[in-house]
Amino acid sequence: MILLFFLVSECALCGESAREGARYCASCGTPIRDAEEAERDAGAAIERDPRNAEAWAKRARARAARGDLAAARLDADRALELDGFRASFWLDRGRIHLLAAQEEVDLRAAIEDFAQALRLDPKSTRARASRADALIRLADLRGENGVPQRNAALLFLQEALDLDPADVGLWLRLADLRILRGEFAEATEAARRALAIRKTAPAHLVRARARAAQRRFAEALEDANEAVRLAPESAEARLARGRLLISLGRFSDAVAEYSEVLHRRRDHADALVGRGRARLAGAEPLLAIDDLSRALELRPNDGDALEARGAAYFALRRYDPAIADWTRAIELRPPLRARLAPLRDEARRKRGEP
Ligand SMILES: [Zn+2]
Numbered sequence: 001m002i003l004l005f006f007l008v009s010e011c012a013l014c015g016e017s018a019r020e021g022a023r024y025c026a027s028c029g030t031p032i033r034d035a036e037e038a039e040r041d042a043g044a045a046i047e048r049d050p051r052n053a054e055a056w057a058k059r060a061r062a063r064a065a066r067g068d069l070a071a072a073r074l075d076a077d078r079a080l081e082l083d084g085f086r087a088s089f090w091l092d093r094g095r096i097h098l099l100a101a102q103e104e105v106d107l108r109a110a111i112e113d114f115a116q117a118l119r120l121d122p123k124s125t126r127a128r129a130s131r132a133d134a135l136i137r138l139a140d141l142r143g144e145n146g147v148p149q150r151n152a153a154l155l156f157l158q159e160a161l162d163l164d165p166a167d168v169g170l171w172l173r174l175a176d177l178r179i180l181r182g183e184f185a186e187a188t189e190a191a192r193r194a195l196a197i198r199k200t201a202p203a204h205l206v207r208a209r210a211r212a213a214q215r216r217f218a219e220a221l222e223d224a225n226e227a228v229r230l231a232p233e234s235a236e237a238r239l240a241r242g243r244l245l246i247s248l249g250r251f252s253d254a255v256a257e258y259s260e261v262l263h264r265r266r267d268h269a270d271a272l273v274g275r276g277r278a279r280l281a282g283a284e285p286l287l288a289i290d291d292l293s294r295a296l297e298l299r300p301n302d303g304d305a306l307e308a309r310g311a312a313y314f315a316l317r318r319y320d321p322a323i324a325d326w327t328r329a330i331e332l333r334p335p336l337r338a339r340l341a342p343l344r345d346e347a348r349r350k351r352g353e354p
Contacts, residue, residue, distance in 0.1 A: 012065040013095045014126070015133075016169055017202070027126065028061070028092065035065035053082035057089050060096065069100040087121035090114070091130060098134055104141060110134040128160035129170055136177060150181055168194045168203065175206045184213045201231035205240050217247045235261050235268060242274045251282030269298040273305045276312070285312040303333040307340065314343070319351035 009018045011025035011032060018025055018032045025031075031038040042059035045052055060075035076093035083089065094113030101107050114131040118124060135153040139146025157174045164170065171194035178187035191207035194200070204227040211220035221244045227237035238261050245254035258275035261268050276291035292309035295302060310325035326340045326347070 012067070013061055013092070013099070014130070017200075028088070028095070029058070030061040031065050035062045038062040039066065051082055053079045053086070053089070056082065057086075057092055060092055064092075064096050064099065069096055072096050073100070085120060087117040087124055087127065090117035090120065091124075091127055094130055094134070098130070098137070101134075101137060104138065107134050107138045107141070111138070123163055125160040125164045125167060125170065128156040128163075129173060132156040132160075132173060132177070136180065139180075150177065153177055154181070165193075166197055168197050168200065171197070172202055172206055175203075175210065179206070179210055179213060184210045188214075199226070199230065201227040201234055201237055204230070205237060208240055208244065212244060212247065217244055220244050221248065233264075235265070235271070239270055239274055242271075242278065246274075246278050246281055249281075251278050254278035255282065267294075267298055269295045269302065269305075272298070273302065273308065276305065277308050280308055280312050280315070283315075285315040288312040289316075301332050303329045303336060306332070307336060310340070310343075314347055317350070319347040322347045323351070 009020060009022075009032065010016070011018055011028060011030050013030040014025060014028045016025055016027040022032050023034065039059055039062035042055050042062055045055035046059065049055070056075050056079035060072045060079060063069075063072035063075060073093065073096050076089065076096055079086075079089045080093060090113045094110045094117065097106050097110035097113060101110060111131060111134045114127050114134060117127040118131070121127065132153040135149040135156070139149035139153070142149065154174075154177060157170060157177060161167070161170050161174065171190050175187045175190035175194065178184070178190055187210035188207055191203050191210060194203040195207070204223040208220040208223035208227065211217075211223065221241065224237060224241040224244050227234065228241055231237050238257050242254045242257040242261075245251070245257060255275055255278045258271045258278060261271035262275065265271075272291045272295035276288045276295060279285070279288035279291060289309055289312045292305045292312065295305045296309070299305065306325045306329035310322045310329065313319070313322035313325065323344055326344045330337045330340055330344075
């Protein structure tokens with residue numbers, strides 16, 4: 001996802017980024033702006049002719065763009081009842097299922113719809129990419145047991161790229177998936193392919209993540225710099241640069257980067273956590289506690305913020321709050337136990353000292 005400060009230029013339904021000023025998504029026809037107006041227009045068309053399947057589909061997309069997914073799904077159902085042979089209607093409904101998905105059953109419904117779209121339009125790259133998206137979500141739910149879904153997603157993306165090797169979005173999805181699979185060199189290569197077609201901030205950011213995972217922080221920083229240059233208003237790009245500056249030991253530069261984000265939006269929780277960590281690493285634990293406490297007011301269950309604030313308290317020899325933060329962090333995220341339990345034991349020992 002691309003997080004922009006001022007304008008949302010990403011399709012709510014299919015996630016494709018839209019050209020600045022575009023009214024509709026070029027890929028799926030969902031309104032990017034003026035969704036209410038699009039919904040009214042489609043509603044009027046439905047009133048004139050209730051058997052106009054395209055009008056129902058249009059209203060479904062407009063309602064999805066507004067975030068009313070329950071109503072969007074009813075409209076999408078109606079469009080399919082009227083015309084079940086349109087691959088794009090199946091795709092729309094699948095994407096609505098995917099947006100609304102909380103559990104496996106929703107993801108399975110989405111996958112079924114995408115499979116149907118693929119049967120009707122065997123060369124559809126969008127159906128393959130969407131199916132890969134749903135499979136990746138399913139794999140996330142299953143955690144370590146999600147390997148078969150990630151394998152299947154990889155196949156769908158590779159098939160889609162065979163059909164359309166010039167689709168930047170497909171290369172970016174592939175790069176993301178390669179990172180999830182721990183295949184960082186392949187991820188770097190997929191991002192390079194995307195960049196060879198079009199230089200975009202998201203492509204630089206995904207390559208930055210792949211390079212950072214390989215501990216190639218200096219090169220990753222070059223990518224993050226490019227992303228910030230291409231999309232100066234993108235918080236995501238600046239957050240990525242902040243993380244890399246911390247990895248490179250440039251703590252005051254990292255603080256400045258996060259401050260830039262907070263200057264535009266003072267309640268940005270990720271930026272507060274990032275700046276808190278940068279200040280902790282830069283031996284400013286008091287200021288770190290300020291940032292992390294503000295982040296925790298916004299997101300009380302943020303394990304990263306609790307871990308870092310615990311460390312800041314520890315640095316100040318305030319062992320009781322350090323123990324409390326680390327205990328809560330372990331409760332929220334049990335895998336943190338391996339790292340935090342020994343530190344907590346140390347804090348308990350020190351607290352016991354006179
Ligand atoms: Zn779209």
